[in-house]
Amino acid sequence: MSELPPGPRVPRLFQMSHWIFRPIPFMRSCAASYGNAFTIRFIATPPMVFISQPAAIRQVFTGDPANLQAGRANRVLKPIVGSNSILMLDGARHKRERKLLMPPFHGERMRLYSQMMCEIVDRSIVSWPIGASFPIHPHMQEITLDVILRAVFGVAEGEQRWRLRLTMVEALGLAGRNPLLLVAAWNRLVRIRREIDRLLYAEIARRRAAAQSDASDIMTLLVAARDEEGRPMSDEEIRDEMVTMLVAGHETTATSLAWTIHSLLRNPEALAAARAEVAHVIGEGQRLPAPSPEQIAALEYLDAVIKETARLNPVVPIVVRRLDKDTPIGDYNIKAGNIVAPCIYLTHRRPDLWPDPEVFNPDRFVGRRIDPYTFFPFGGGNRHCLGAAFATYEMKIVLARLLSRVSLRSDGGQTVRVVRGASPLLPTAAYP
Numbered sequence: 001m002s003e004l005p006p007g008p009r010v011p012r013l014f015q016m017s018h019w020i021f022r023p024i025p026f027m028r029s030c031a032a033s034y035g036n037a038f039t040i041r042f043i044a045t046p047p048m049v050f051i052s053q054p055a056a057i058r059q060v061f062t063g064d065p066a067n068l069q070a071g072r073a074n075r076v077l078k079p080i081v082g083s084n085s086i087l088m089l090d091g092a093r094h095k096r097e098r099k100l101l102m103p104p105f106h107g108e109r110m111r112l113y114s115q116m117m118c119e120i121v122d123r124s125i126v127s128w129p130i131g132a133s134f135p136i137h138p139h140m141q142e143i144t145l146d147v148i149l150r151a152v153f154g155v156a157e158g159e160q161r162w163r164l165r166l167t168m169v170e171a172l173g174l175a176g177r178n179p180l181l182l183v184a185a186w187n188r189l190v191r192i193r194r195e196i197d198r199l200l201y202a203e204i205a206r207r208r209a210a211a212q213s214d215a216s217d218i219m220t221l222l223v224a225a226r227d228e229e230g231r232p233m234s235d236e237e238i239r240d241e242m243v244t245m246l247v248a249g250h251e252t253t254a255t256s257l258a259w260t261i262h263s264l265l266r267n268p269e270a271l272a273a274a275r276a277e278v279a280h281v282i283g284e285g286q287r288l289p290a291p292s293p294e295q296i297a298a299l300e301y302l303d304a305v306i307k308e309t310a311r312l313n314p315v316v317p318i319v320v321r322r323l324d325k326d327t328p329i330g331d332y333n334i335k336a337g338n339i340v341a342p343c344i345y346l347t348h349r350r351p352d353l354w355p356d357p358e359v360f361n362p363d364r365f366v367g368r369r370i371d372p373y374t375f376f377p378f379g380g381g382n383r384h385c386l387g388a389a390f391a392t393y394e395m396k397i398v399l400a401r402l403l404s405r406v407s408l409r410s411d412g413g414q415t416v417r418v419v420r421g422a423s424p425l426l427p428t429a430a431y432p
């Protein structure tokens with residue numbers, strides 16, 4: 001067994017700039033040249049082995065988490081999310097953190113969020129121009145940011161909320177630039193981080209002071225949470241997790257929504273079918289009450305549209321694990337210290353797994369459970385996205401509300417270009 005699969009032989013600087021500036025053509029051309037597994041090399045990081053075969057991906061997602069370390073592989077995000085972020089942790093600390101963070105994302109809690117999510121969508125819709133063309137992505141960003149601020153941060157209307165919001169938008173804008181610009185903007189990032197910390201610690205202190213609270217936001221739940229030994233989370237831990245959820249959950253959901261609307265507008269049959277399903281399950285008209293979780297669960301076709309969009313345009317193209325010891329993966333025995341990257345984008349477009357892979361066809365998902373190593377827009381194993389149920393619920397509410405309240409159409413003629421977005425969760429985010 002050899003140690004590393006082959007890969008491009010151009011200098012590391014070129015490989016890195018291809019990954020930053022034209023990630024999709026770069027991944028595709030590597031897959032065309034080298035097949036199931038290839039190694040790419042950047043400056044100042046270990047070699048990264050991209051894989052796209054379900055059997056190899058299974059080995060990664062079901063392997064020993066003590067060996068396949070996501071926290072160590074995610075180090076680049078530390079200046080933004082902080083060292084206590086779940087994204088940075090491995091081993092026992094990661095396990096403890098997941099247990100603490102999990103309950104607020106439990107499916108049952110979604111019931112609490114429906115009304116608030118619908119109000120936020122309705123408020124956004126009334127600001128949209130009628131009869132004129134406009135980009136949809138900024139509106140999706142506005143909606144998903146408001147949802148996070150309300151559901152996760154529990155920030156109510158008012159001045160404080162806006163300050164937090166504006167500061168965070170600024171921080172995200174900075175973080176989303178390419179890594180080279182991030183270095184240049186370091187001083188500003190440090191200043192903004194201090195301002196965010198001040199705001200967040202004040203919010204945490206306010207919650208600690210209120211002995212009992214019936215608030216349902218996630219920050220309040222984390223202040224009240226206790227681990228198995230009865231210990232609470234520290235202020236620093238809560239701060240880091242709040243920033244993590246904002247960074248991991250805002251832009252990803254907004255971009256997925258924009259892609260899904262794009263898919264629907266480009267595919268009139270799918271649009272008609274989704275609209276008919278929403279009318280049938282939830283009803284029609286401007287004054288509908290917020291849908292129940294049962295109604296949301298019954299929107300099977302809409303669910304398939306969201307999945308098919310995530311198959312073709314996953315907003316996170318790879319997940320990463322750093323190996324602590326030499327590990328057989330696929331046809332290789334990969335040495336300790338290297339990074340292995342299950343590639344969502346390439347796996348989702350393999351012709352041996354998906355007939356006519358480039359064709360948008362939601363029916364692939366209708367009434368079918370797909371293997372989690374063939375389709376994994378939320379990653380997998382012990383690191384599977386904590387917000388997956390929340391994000392899916394939110395996307396279905398937003399889309400159902402739009403389909404029942406407005407009639408959108410594509411202004412046509414435009415080609416779609418994938419560009420690097422503002423999500424620093426992983427190296428690339430894509431949006432129309």
Ligand code: HEM
Nearest residue numbers: 245248249252253256316319378379380383385386387391
């Ligand atoms: C459509 C929207 C979203 C997508 C596509 C997405 C995707 C992902 C992916 C690919 C990972 C890495 C998984 C791995 O390494 O195997 C991840 C992790 C994570 N996501 Fe999401 N995510 C979304 C929304 C959210 C939301 C709304 C939240 C929270 C509010 C969230 C919180 C997290 C957290 C905390 C992790 C780290 C889990 C861990 O390391 O144990 N995500 N997400």
